[in-house]
Amino acid sequence: MSDLIASDSPESAPLLVVGSVAFDNVITPHAEQQRILGGAASYCSFAASYYTQVRMVGVVGNDFGESDLGRLKARGIDLEGVKRDESGPTFFWKGKYHENFNRRDTLDIRLNVFENFRPDLPESYKDSPFVLLGNIHPALQMHVLDQLSGDAFVLADTIDLWIETEREALLSLIQRVNLFVINDSEAEELTGESNVILAGNKLRQMGPESVIVKKGEHGAILFHQDGMFALPAFPVTQLHDPTGAGDSFAGALIGRLSSRNRSDFASIKEAMLYATCTASLTVEAFGCDRLESAGKSQIEGRVDSLKQLISIC
């Protein structure tokens, strides 16, 4: 892969990605597509693969083909941690987006082999210096942290389901997390604050060193001990499927940090530029298609445009 940025970054550190692998059926106001390779781990890994060496942990079922694995392999992703469970099919989700994509309904969900998923790390993964915990059950996210052998920089994502059903476990987890990424409605749900600034500050007081609140088309805000940073989203005009945008954001964000082996305030800000631009590619096609086929130069081009968009000079 000529555009694997990892290869030209001598300081690059490997990134552990843990999450779901799924097949999705997605219905949008304009189209419908079936058996889309999805799940948080897939989006995160594809996105991060532009920046660093990805070590992926997840489970796939007996319907997961060599061609599906081949897509991940083609991006240089290490699949030693992806288990194949022959007892059933891969996690399945079917969802429908409303007009303007501002809301979606889950029409069907089947955990399948994901129901018994336990993220046990291969020995070779335990020293990973950067870790992305996708939005799985907080107890499983915690189990990953318990297996790490060294000090890692940990980014965790979550979803409303765990805020509603596993609040205590989630609150324990985020105390061990360096960077907690959450969207605005979830931040309100977790903190009770409808003001995004107050919610972000409150989340930081709950444990994580830093917090990023994502606001979709309105961008994202970083809350860090050294200050705040507000970044507009990359201006997308061809929205086709928002699925995986958040995962792509998280994957690119920590992928970029891994590639530079840095996690200071300025580096997180810089990585957010890459994160929003990478996520902008994801939403321009169904599933991982556009993300997978985009070249490094396209991402860099968007980062340059985004810098212009926010420049006051």
Add this chain to the structure above:
Amino acid sequence: MSDLIASDSPESAPLLVVGSVAFDNVITPHAEQQRILGGAASYCSFAASYYTQVRMVGVVGNDFGESDLGRLKARGIDLEGVKRDESGPTFFWKGKYHENFNRRDTLDIRLNVFENFRPDLPESYKDSPFVLLGNIHPALQMHVLDQLSGDAFVLADTIDLWIETEREALLSLIQRVNLFVINDSEAEELTGESNVILAGNKLRQMGPESVIVKKGEHGAILFHQDGMFALPAFPVTQLHDPTGAGDSFAGALIGRLSSRNRSDFASIKEAMLYATCTASLTVEAFGCDRLESAGKSQIEGRVDSLKQLISIC
């Protein structure tokens, strides 16, 4: 007024502000206040008065007291263009904000003397090089433009009412406008585009040199022939009354441009920083109270903070 920026800017050019003057009753989820000095012209003029000499045009009724006029005079605002109509009371509006301030209902509206308002300019106002057309009927906005003697830089605002009832007049007006300022829902209503980027580009094709789409707490986006500029809002945590935020934004924006006698892309971007910071003061109290009492140094402090907030370095 020691903090009138106009006085220390030798290149400062006078600004003509036209719009409504009103008394408002405002009910928020937390409080209620009556007989608030409001209306677009008041907010615009107070906001602009921090930057330049304001020439105000509007009408007030027989209930408008010397103390009300005194508040405007105290900010150095030229009131030659403010007519007093003894035939009835001042324009009155009563509104109620919902929880989280994301929606408001008009409970009562009485045009009173504003019903026969015709913005005839005093001779001394006709050469104004900068003009702010507040959100009055587009035919009245046009009448103002027809009286100008020279080339002016014109900013126009509007509201959903005119988009719904006076679309043709509004479309004629914006062809004569340099900078059209509109909020996101109005931009969608006028263009039929729910995507804010597409809506902004379409608005520019409808005539105005530049367009700013305001997104409330999510900031604002400038569409200009030299490029786009996206600016997050100043992070407000003490929201008390959003009334007049848009008018304050517009007033500060063109006030800042007037003070520098410039209207190029970079100057509009810079003025947007002042606009969002000035508007952030407005919403921290009922009516014009906070806006009126804020000093120049407070605005400058917020502009510095905002620059930090959006800095990628």
